[in-house]
Amino acid sequence: LVSLLVNQGTASENQRLFNNAVIRVQHLHQLAAKMINDF
Template sequence: LVSLLVNQGRASDNQRLFNNAVIRVQHLHQLAAKMINGFEDSLLPEERRQLSKIFPLSFCNSDYIEAPTGKDETQRS
């Protein structure tokens, strides 16, 4: 019984840590998006044109990465 309770405690700790990590990653992604938008807004038209030749400003790699949707899928990946 004690072993079962300890294992459940570890599982809930792991779930809490995972949830915190997801929240932090989402926050960092939003922060990065705000920073790049601020950077884009500060560019002069010619600078924006030159930069868009090198890297498309409206493209975000992470928008196309499939993320796991549930606990089971997350543990498999």
């Protein structure tokens, strides 16, 4: 349980990084879709 509480901080940090990565991928996907539509 103690290790779980300690890992909570790391987990939330990883979650934040993961969310940033997902947002970036979605943004790139939208950008690519827009470029394809322009063709």
